[in-house]
Amino acid sequence: MNIILLEPAELTDKTVVLRDHRAKHIVKVLKSEVGESLRIGIVDAQMGRAKVLAVVAKYPFEVRLQVELENTPRSVPQIDLLLALPRPIMLKRIFSQVTALGVGTIHLVNANRVEKSFWDASILSEQECRSYLIRGLEQAVDTRLPAVRVHRQFRPFVEDILPELAPRYCNMLLAHPQTENRLVTSMKTCSGRTLYGIGPEGGWVDFEIERLTAAGMLPFSMGQRILKVDTAVVAVHSRISQLLESA
Amino acid sequence: MNIILLEPAELTDKTVVLRDHRAKHIVKVLKSEVGESLRIGIVDAQMGRAKVLAVVAKYPFEVRLQVELENTPRSVPQIDLLLALPRPIMLKRIFSQVTALGVGTIHLVNANRVEKSFWDASILSEQECRSYLIRGLEQAVDTRLPAVRVHRQFRPFVEDILPELAPRYCNMLLAHPQTENRLVTSMKTCSGRTLYGIGPEGGWVDFEIERLTAAGMLPFSMGQRILKVDTAVVAVHSRISQLLESA
Numbered sequence: 118m119n120i121i122l123l124e125p126a127e128l129t130d131k132t133v134v135l136r137d138h139r140a141k142h143i144v145k146v147l148k149s150e151v152g153e154s155l156r157i158g159i160v161d162a163q164m165g166r167a168k169v170l171a172v173v174a175k176y177p178f179e180v181r182l183q184v185e186l187e188n189t190p191r192s193v194p195q196i197d198l199l200l201a202l203p204r205p206i207m208l209k210r211i212f213s214q215v216t217a218l219g220v221g222t223i224h225l226v227n228a229n230r231v232e233k234s235f236w237d238a239s240i241l242s243e244q245e246c247r248s249y250l251i252r253g254l255e256q257a258v259d260t261r262l263p264a265v266r267v268h269r270q271f272r273p274f275v276e277d278i279l280p281e282l283a284p285r286y287c288n289m290l291l292a293h294p295q296t297e298n299r300l301v302t303s304m305k306t307c308s309g310r311t312l313y314g315i316g317p318e319g320g321w322v323d324f325e326i327e328r329l330t331a332a333g334m335l336p337f338s339m340g341q342r343i344l345k346v347d348t349a350v351v352a353v354h355s356r357i358s359q360l361l362e363s364a
Numbered sequence: 365m366n367i368i369l370l371e372p373a374e375l376t377d378k379t380v381v382l383r384d385h386r387a388k389h390i391v392k393v394l395k396s397e398v399g400e401s402l403r404i405g406i407v408d409a410q411m412g413r414a415k416v417l418a419v420v421a422k423y424p425f426e427v428r429l430q431v432e433l434e435n436t437p438r439s440v441p442q443i444d445l446l447l448a449l450p451r452p453i454m455l456k457r458i459f460s461q462v463t464a465l466g467v468g469t470i471h472l473v474n475a476n477r478v479e480k481s482f483w484d485a486s487i488l489s490e491q492e493c494r495s496y497l498i499r500g501l502e503q504a505v506d507t508r509l510p511a512v513r514v515h516r517q518f519r520p521f522v523e524d525i526l527p528e529l530a531p532r533y534c535n536m537l538l539a540h541p542q543t544e545n546r547l548v549t550s551m552k553t554c555s556g557r558t559l560y561g562i563g564p565e566g567g568w569v570d571f572e573i574e575r576l577t578a579a580g581m582l583p584f585s586m587g588q589r590i591l592k593v594d595t596a597v598v599a600v601h602s603r604i605s606q607l608l609e610s611a
Contacts, residue, residue, distance in 0.1 A: 119590045214595045257589040301610050340609075342504040343366045348461045351595055352602040359603045362587075363548050 118142050118255045120156040121167065123184075128159060132170065132183050140178040143169070149180075157182065158260035160251070163190045193261055194219035195310050196357060197286075199334075201228040201317035203346045205238035209249050211350050212240075215263075216253025218354045221310065222264040227271045228325055230317040241267060271325065279332040286312050291329055292353050293321065293336035294343065300356055303337045306364045311357055315349050365389050365502045367403040368414065370431075375406060379417065379430050387425040390416070402429070405507035407498070410434045440508055441466035442557050443604060444533075446581075448475040448564035450593045452485035456496050458597050459487075462510075463500025465601045468557065469511040474518045475572055477564040488514060518572065526579040533559050538576055539600050540568065540583035541590065547603055550584045553611045558604055562596050 121139050135143070143149045149169050157167035165186035173179035198215055202208070202225050215223065227236075239245050250262055268274035283289065287309030290300065293316070304311075314334055321329070330336060344352060368386050382390070390396045396416050404414035412433035420426035445462055449455070449472050462470065474483075486492050497509055515521035530536065534556030537547065540563070551558075561581055568576070577583060591599060 214592075217589060217591055217595055218599065219589060256592055259589065299609070301606065339605075342464060342466060342506065344464055345461075345503055348464055348598055351598040352465065355599040355602040356606045358586075359548065359606060362546070 118146070120158050120164070120255055120258045120260075121182075122158050122160055122251060122255055122260065125159055125162060128184060131185075132181060133167075135180045135182065136177060140173075140180040143180045144172060144174050144178045155182070156258060157184055157186075158254075158258075159186065160254070160260055161190075161262050162260060163187045164258075164260055190260060193221045195361060196220055196354065197222040197224070197310055197312045198350065198354070199224045199226060199312055199314040200346075200350065201226055201315065201321070202231045202235050203317065204232070204235055205240045207345075207347050208235075208238070208240050211347050212246060212249035212265075213253040213256065214347070214351055215354060216250045216259075217257040218351065218358065219257065219259065220263045220354070222266060224266045224268060224274075226268040226274050228317045229271075229322040230319040236269060272328075275325075275328045275332050279329075279334075282312075283333045286310050286333075288312065288357075289332075289334045290314065290353075290357070291321075291326070291334040291336045292316070292339065292349060293326060294338050294341075296336040296338045298335065298337045300337045300339065300353075301360065303335050304357070304360045304364075311361065313353050313357055315346060315353065318346060365393070367405050367411070367502055367505045367507075368429075369405050369407055369498060369502055369507065372406055372409060375431060378432075379428060380414075382427045382429065383424060387427040390427045391419060391421050391425045396427070403505060404429065404431055404433075405501075405505075406433065407501075407507055408437070408509050409507060410437045411505075411507055437507060440468045442608060443467055443601065444469040444471070444557055444559045445597065445601070446471045446473060446559055446561040447593075447597070448473055448562065448568070449478045449482050450564065451479070451482055452487045454592075454594050455482075455485070455487050458594050459493060459496035459512075460500040460503065461594070461598055462601060463497045463506075464504040465598065465605070466504065466506065467510045467601070469513060471513045471515060471521075473515040473521050475564045476518075476569040477566040483516060519575075522572075522575045522579050526576075526581075529559075530580045533557050533580075535559065535604075536579075536581045537561065537600075537604070538568075538573070538581040538583045539563070539586065539596060540573060541585050541588075543583040543585050545582065545584045547584045547586065547600075548607065550582050551604070551607045551611075558608065560600050560604055562593060562600065565593060 158164040163186040167182040171181040287307040288311040405411040410433040414429040418428040534554040535558040
């Protein structure tokens with residue numbers, strides 16, 4: 118936890134009292150004392166500093182903070198993820214990792230090789246999903262909660278929703294081992310966001326590749342090595358970030 | 365498991381009989397039948413194809429394979445990792461992920477912010493460590509087992525061992541948030557391998573940074589976002605791979 122995050126409703130005036138895991142973290146991990154200053158942020162709003170006004174350093178922990186916020190929130194990351202729904206344990210890790218790397222919107226989509234049971238996972242509930250996104254923000258020192266959009270049917274997504282989204286993107290890229298295109302030659306320099314797609318374990322089927330490319334996604338390969346979905350998400354995200362930073 | 369890996373001692377002639385989890389995988393996941401051909405490899409040696417000669421498709425599973433190997437093994441990846449020992453559960457994931465991405469040697473080193481108890485972890489035993497490396501090879505379709513070197517003391521490593529290793533490297537890079545250097549401007553183009561260093565949760569202390577840079581490592585930053593160690597390993601590895609591929 119590299120930043121203490123508050124929900125907007127928690128900050129009614131300039132002070133806030135914490136009594137949950139955040140208070141425990143401030144006491145037990147940060148070992149903060151009265152007068153010290155901590156990084157603080159409001160979910161989906163500004164960051165700032167919090168001065169420790171009072172501490173109850175034993176169970177039940179309690180910390181009173183005085184909050185000073187910056188004037189403007191940071192900007193939304195320029196990268197979005199299109200992800201074939203992975204198994205729940207992997208999705209939890211991806212939610213936190215990709216939020217830490219910086220993502221605007223995560224589109225979860227069905228695919229032929231997605232196991233039906235994955236759609237029953239509790240991680241798809243707004244509350245549980247949000248907790249993993251928050252962990253990513255707390256890790257990376259950010260306040261901008263990614264949007265998560267769930268598309269339980271592939272065809273309506275690829276035929277109606279994706280074409281509607283397309284105009285906002287400068288780059289729509291699809292990781293796919295069976296192509297000669299490389300990422301470095303596939304990225305365009307233009308204004309607009311970048312969307313990248315990662316398929317299920319075993320890959321997209323031909324029909325899906327055909328529909329996704331028809332909707333404007335450009336397949337690229339990172340070479341012969343086959344990566345697990347969670348490794349691939351971080352690897353592709355990092356490569357795209359580097360190309361956008363150097364553009 | 366995208367390739368069936370054999371230990372060198374298992375292949376006495378051109379056929380091999382499997383009776384363990386690999387046989388189960390061939391039967392239950394690949395659903396291979398007699399006459400089919402599978403990707404196969406020998407740990408630290410060649411890859412090739414295996415023809416299924418016989419299958420016992422129920423418990424205890426048994427698969428007899430006829431093996432045809434390529435003439436030469438693939439080359440060792442050009443990237444090595446220097447990693448402050450992370451907590452065991454994270455190290456297991458990193459072993460598999462970085463092996464899948466392609467790594468030559470993994471140096472595990474002590475640091476001020478490494479918890480002492482991590483050094484007692486069973487994952488540091490050769491046998492357990494090897495099992496996670498093998499998973500990475502099976503995932504990525506490779507046979508080259510990374511070397512793992514364990515350095516329980518920071519000073520002898522940084523003062524004696526690292527300077528001895530230095531001549532083989534073209535690039536020695538150290539992920540460190542408190543610098544203005546970017547990776548893209550820090551990478552040299554020359555013959556020789558690339559080493560990258562990832563610190564513990566909380567980062568290296570000043571003394572460690574000073575000693576590592578004195579030994580030739582060049583600090584670079586990926587920006588303001590703070591990443592967990594396992595995310596950072598994959599992110600930095602992918603960025604370096606991309607720069608080496610485009611060089």
